[in-house]
Amino acid sequence: MSELKVYNSYSRQKEVFTPITPGHVGMYVCGPTVSGESHLGHARPYVTFDVVFRYLSHLGYKVRYVRNITDAGHFEEEGREAEDKISKKAMLERLEPMELVQKYTNLFHWAMEQFNTLRPSIEPTATGHIVEQIGMIQEIIKAGYAYEVNGSVYFDVKKYAASHDYGKLSGRVIDDLLETTRDLDGQEEKRDRADFALWKNAAPEHIMRWQSPWGVGFPGWHIECSAMATKYLGSKFDIHGGGMDLMFPHHESEIAQSTICNHEAPVRYWIHNNMITINGKKMGKSYGNQITLTQMFSGDNPILEKAYHPMVIRFFILQTHYRSTLDFGNEALQASEKGLRRLWDAYEHLKKLNWEETSPVNDEQDKKVVRLISEFDEFMNDDFSTAKVLANMFELVSMINSMKDKAIAVSSISKETFDLMQKQFTVYIEDILGLKSVTEADSNKLQGIMQLLIDIRKDAKGKKDFVTSDMIRNQLAKLGISLKDEKGGEMSWTIE
RNA sequence: GGUCCUUUGGCCGAGUGGCUAGGCAAAGCUCUGCAAAAGCUUCUACAGCGGUUCGAAUCCGCUAGGGACCUCCA
Incomplete structure (x- = not known):
C-alpha cells in the first residue's frame, strides 16, 4: 500500500506523513467562535478534518484530536471597538456572556452531530485556559519577545523576525508588514505596526475580564490556540488544521508565540481547507452572504430553493478536494442530493446481495473491481482525495445495480473480490467518509x-x-x- | 497598492505532459400491467494569444476575467 502524503501549507508541497511518536498522531484544529451561529462555510473545515481524523484512525493511528471552542471573544482591531464581539452581542441580547456562549456552543454541537462528525478527543475552551495563556505570555516576556504597555502586552514581531522566519507560512514579506501605514486606534501603544496583542487591558465596560500580572484584561487573539495546543499536544505536534483564511495572521502568530515559548516550531504539518463560495465570493459575515446551518437544514433562506439534508451537505463537501474552493448553488446541491441517494441505494443493495456460483468469473470485470476498490486507499493517501474515491464508487454503482437486476451475475466476479467490495464499501462510506442514510432509521x-x-x-x-x-x-x-x-x-x- | 491563487462541457467538480474522472441535467433505447427505479448509448470540455515539446487542459510567457489574504473571518 502507498504511503499517506499530505499537502503541507508550510512547505507548499505534498510530504509523506510520518508522525512524531510512532503510532500516535496529535492534531489541533481551530474551532468555532461561539459568538454567533455557524454558517455553511463553517461546515467545511469540520467535515474535512473529521475525515482526516477518521482516516488516520482507520490507518491504525491513535489520534488525539483537539478542537477548541473560542468563547472568550476575539476583538476587532484593537480599540476600534471598546468591547469584544461577545460582550457586545451579550448586551444587545440581554444575556450573560457565558449564557450566550453556551447557547451557540450547543447549537454548534447539534449541527456537528447532524453532519455525523465524530467528537474531538478534547474540546478545550479559551475561558477555561486563562491561566495557561497568562503563563505562556509570561514566558514570552521573560524570553524578551514581548513588552507591556498600559496593562497590555504585545509580541515584538520585528525582534522575532530578525532571527526567525515570520511570514513563511502565509507568504508574507516582513518588511511589507512593517511598512504598511494603516491608521488605527491603539496603534501608538505598539512599538511596531506588525506587533500583535498577547494580552489586552480591559476597558471598564468590557464584561469578560480576568486578573493578570498586568492588571485586569483579557487574552489576545492568537494565544489561546498556542496555549491549549501546547498543553494537550506538547510543544511539537503533528497536524494543525484550519481554514485558509486563518493563515495570516492567526497561524503565523501562533508559530511565533509557540516557537519563543517552547523553543521549537510547534507544528509538523499545516493543513488548510479552502473556502465555500457563493457566486464566486467567499461566504462570510462581512459579505452578508452567509447561510446559517439551521437555514440550510430548514430551507428558510431566500437563496435556498429547498431544505438540504445535512448528509447532502456533507456529501457535497466531500465531492470536491478540500483545497479547492467549493461554490454553493441550488443546482449543485440538488445534484449532490440525487447522487447521494443513488450511491446509498446501491450500497443498500450491495449489502443484501449474496455471492453464489452461477457463472464463470469474468476476469476483466474482476480485475476492474479490484482496481477500483484498491484505489480507494491510494486516493485517500494522496492528500485525502475523497472526490476520487466517490468517483470510483459511482463506477461500481452501475455494476452493483446490474447485479441487483440480475443483468449480470454476482459471480461474474470472484468470491474474494465480492467480499472485498462489500467490506470496503462499508468501511469507506460509513467509517471513513462518515456518510449515513438520509432517511429515518428503519425500525x-x-x-x-x-x-x-x-x-x-x-x-x-x-x-x-x-x-x-x-x-x-x-x-x-x-x-x-x-x-x-x-x-x-x-x-x-x-x-x- | 503588496503577496498569492484561480479560469475545465448546460451546472458542480477530478485531474496527471500522451490513456473519454465522476455526479446532476438533457436526448434516445431497453426492461416494465402502469409507475418509479435501474441498465445501455449519445453530448468528448479545458479563458484568449504565443512559446517549449514528437505530443499540453497539464510546463513557460503575455492578455483578459474571477477570487483570497494584507482587519474579525472556517
Whole structure:
C-alpha cells in the first residue's frame, strides 16, 4: 500500500506523513467562535478534518484530536471597538456572556452531530485556559519577545523576525508588514505596526475580564490556540488544521508565540481547507452572504430553493478536494442530493446481495473491481482525495445495480473480490467518509409492516388485481414511502 | 497598492505532459400491467494569444476575467 502524503501549507508541497511518536498522531484544529451561529462555510473545515481524523484512525493511528471552542471573544482591531464581539452581542441580547456562549456552543454541537462528525478527543475552551495563556505570555516576556504597555502586552514581531522566519507560512514579506501605514486606534501603544496583542487591558465596560500580572484584561487573539495546543499536544505536534483564511495572521502568530515559548516550531504539518463560495465570493459575515446551518437544514433562506439534508451537505463537501474552493448553488446541491441517494441505494443493495456460483468469473470485470476498490486507499493517501474515491464508487454503482437486476451475475466476479467490495464499501462510506442514510432509521416494526404490505401487493399483482396493488403503492407514496418493483417480482422501498 | 491563487462541457467538480474522472441535467433505447427505479448509448470540455515539446487542459510567457489574504473571518 502507498504511503499517506499530505499537502503541507508550510512547505507548499505534498510530504509523506510520518508522525512524531510512532503510532500516535496529535492534531489541533481551530474551532468555532461561539459568538454567533455557524454558517455553511463553517461546515467545511469540520467535515474535512473529521475525515482526516477518521482516516488516520482507520490507518491504525491513535489520534488525539483537539478542537477548541473560542468563547472568550476575539476583538476587532484593537480599540476600534471598546468591547469584544461577545460582550457586545451579550448586551444587545440581554444575556450573560457565558449564557450566550453556551447557547451557540450547543447549537454548534447539534449541527456537528447532524453532519455525523465524530467528537474531538478534547474540546478545550479559551475561558477555561486563562491561566495557561497568562503563563505562556509570561514566558514570552521573560524570553524578551514581548513588552507591556498600559496593562497590555504585545509580541515584538520585528525582534522575532530578525532571527526567525515570520511570514513563511502565509507568504508574507516582513518588511511589507512593517511598512504598511494603516491608521488605527491603539496603534501608538505598539512599538511596531506588525506587533500583535498577547494580552489586552480591559476597558471598564468590557464584561469578560480576568486578573493578570498586568492588571485586569483579557487574552489576545492568537494565544489561546498556542496555549491549549501546547498543553494537550506538547510543544511539537503533528497536524494543525484550519481554514485558509486563518493563515495570516492567526497561524503565523501562533508559530511565533509557540516557537519563543517552547523553543521549537510547534507544528509538523499545516493543513488548510479552502473556502465555500457563493457566486464566486467567499461566504462570510462581512459579505452578508452567509447561510446559517439551521437555514440550510430548514430551507428558510431566500437563496435556498429547498431544505438540504445535512448528509447532502456533507456529501457535497466531500465531492470536491478540500483545497479547492467549493461554490454553493441550488443546482449543485440538488445534484449532490440525487447522487447521494443513488450511491446509498446501491450500497443498500450491495449489502443484501449474496455471492453464489452461477457463472464463470469474468476476469476483466474482476480485475476492474479490484482496481477500483484498491484505489480507494491510494486516493485517500494522496492528500485525502475523497472526490476520487466517490468517483470510483459511482463506477461500481452501475455494476452493483446490474447485479441487483440480475443483468449480470454476482459471480461474474470472484468470491474474494465480492467480499472485498462489500467490506470496503462499508468501511469507506460509513467509517471513513462518515456518510449515513438520509432517511429515518428503519425500525423493526416498520420493516414488518412494510413486508406485510409487500406480501399483499405481490398477491394482488399475482391475481392481476392492479387496483389493489396500485392503491398500496399510491397510498404509501403519499406517506413519502416509494415502493419499487424489482426484476424478478421482488419489491424494495425507500423513505423519501 | 503588496503577496498569492484561480479560469475545465448546460451546472458542480477530478485531474496527471500522451490513456473519454465522476455526479446532476438533457436526448434516445431497453426492461416494465402502469409507475418509479435501474441498465445501455449519445453530448468528448479545458479563458484568449504565443512559446517549449514528437505530443499540453497539464510546463513557460503575455492578455483578459474571477477570487483570497494584507482587519474579525472556517
